[in-house]
Amino acid sequence: QVQLQESGPGLVKPSETLSLTCTVSGGSISIYYWSWIRQPAGKGLEWIGRIYSSGSTNYSPSLKSRVTMSVDTSKNQFSLRLSSVTAADTAVYYCARESYSGSLNWFESWGQGTLVTVSS
Amino acid sequence: SYELTQPPSVSVSPGQTASITCSGDQLGNKYTCWYQQKPGQSPVLVIYQDNKRPSGIPERFSGSNSGNTATLTISGTQAMDEADYYCQAWDSSTANVVFGGGTKLTVL
Numbered sequence: 136q137v138q139l140q141e142s143g144p145g146l147v148k149p150s151e152t153l154s155l156t157c158t159v160s161g162g163s164i165s166i167y168y169w170s171w172i173r174q175p176a177g178k179g180l181e182w183i184g185r186i187y188s189s190g191s192t193n194y195s196p197s198l199k200s201r202v203t204m205s206v207d208t209s210k211n212q213f214s215l216r217l218s219s220v221t222a223a224d225t226a227v228y229y230c231a232r233e234s235y236s237g238s239l240n241w242f243e244s245w246g247q248g249t250l251v252t253v254s255s
Numbered sequence: 256s257y258e259l260t261q262p263p264s265v266s267v268s269p270g271q272t273a274s275i276t277c278s279g280d281q282l283g284n285k286y287t288c289w290y291q292q293k294p295g296q297s298p299v300l301v302i303y304q305d306n307k308r309p310s311g312i313p314e315r316f317s318g319s320n321s322g323n324t325a326t327l328t329i330s331g332t333q334a335m336d337e338a339d340y341y342c343q344a345w346d347s348s349t350a351n352v353v354f355g356g357g358t359k360l361t362v363l
Contacts, residue, residue, distance in 0.1 A: 170352075180290075180298065180341055182352035196256070196351055229297060239286035240345045240352065241303035248297055 137162035139230050139246035147224075147253050153217040157230030157246060164188050164211045168233040170242060171204070171215045173226040181226075185233055186213055220253045227251075257346040259355035266361045273329040275358045277342030280323060285344045287325040289318060292357075293338045301340075302327060329360075337362045 143155035157169065171183040184194035186204040194202045198217070206213040217224060227250050231242040260278045267273040277287060287305055290298035300309050302318035305325065315330045325344075329336055342355040 179357045180343075180354040182354065193350055196349055234303075235345070238345070238347060239304060241288040241300055241343070242290070242298070243300050243303075243309065245297040245299075 137232060137244050139232065139244060141228060141230050141246045141249040143249060143251070145250055145252060147220055147251060148255050149221055149253055150219055153215070153220050153224060153251055153253075155215045155228055155230075155249065155251070157213050157215075159211045159213075159232075164206065164208055164213065168235045168240075169206070169213045170231045170233045172229045172231055172242070172245075173224075174229070174248075175223075175226045183215065183217070183228075185235065222253050225251065225253045256349060257344075257351070257353050259342055259344060259353050261340075261342060261355040261358045263356070264359045264361065266363060267329075267332045269334060269362055270331055273332045273336070273360055273362075275327045275329075275340050275342075275360065277325040277327070277355045278323055279325075279344065279353075282323050282325055282344065283321045285320075285346070287318070287320045287342055287344050289316075289327045290341045290343065291336075291338045292341065298341065332360075332362055334362050336360060 138160045140158045147153045165188045170185040186192045201218045203216040227248040229248045230246045232244040289302040292298040305320040306318045317328045339357045341357045
């Protein structure tokens with residue numbers, strides 16, 4: 136059973152860059168897609184983007200200009216960087232393993248989530 | 256941008272059938288999945304590819320998708336099914352994952 140664990144600072148200042156890492160255990164990061172999804176308190180889910188084990192990426196059109204994802208297969212980790220953050224980026228951030236084929240997708244395993252607050 | 260619309264809340268009595276809808280333009284031409292999220296927990300996939308159940312998900316959960324509406328059906332609803340439910344689809348035209356706004360299911 137694959138397990139995912141998010142890590143990173145819980146507090147980020149406005150205009151700075153949010154950085155999170157997801158560590159995958161119980162399975163290889165290879166041959167899968169890996170996504171980041173966030174959820175503001177009391178609100179719904181928002182997809183941020185995905186990365187394949189080869190390093191290819193797809194980002195949400197609404198966040199594309201501020202998002203960078205990377206993968207380190209040697210450490211079984213993938214990462215998220217979100218630049219120029221504002222209070223609107225305050226949310227619980229989840230990493231997830233995704234099944235994706237071009238015409239459909241689903242998120243089959245999720246991390247426990249990590250709260251990131253943007254505040255000075 | 257593509258949007259998925261869910262009712263904010265649905266109520267059901269224990270043992271009865273709950274139906275949660277998700278509407279979108281020609282949604283039946285896309286594949287839909289559903290997630291259950293209990294307070295303070297991560298979402299759990301309960302239906303994928305319109306009507307498939309992941310291993311470990313009870314048979315009382317089923318899904319359908321046709322026209323402009325996808326439906327999650329919970330037969331013989333139990334108290335433990337009380338949660339928020341989110342539909343989700345992949346919009347290939349915008350290369351974007353789209354989530355519905357979520358439905359709070361109350362079992363009373």
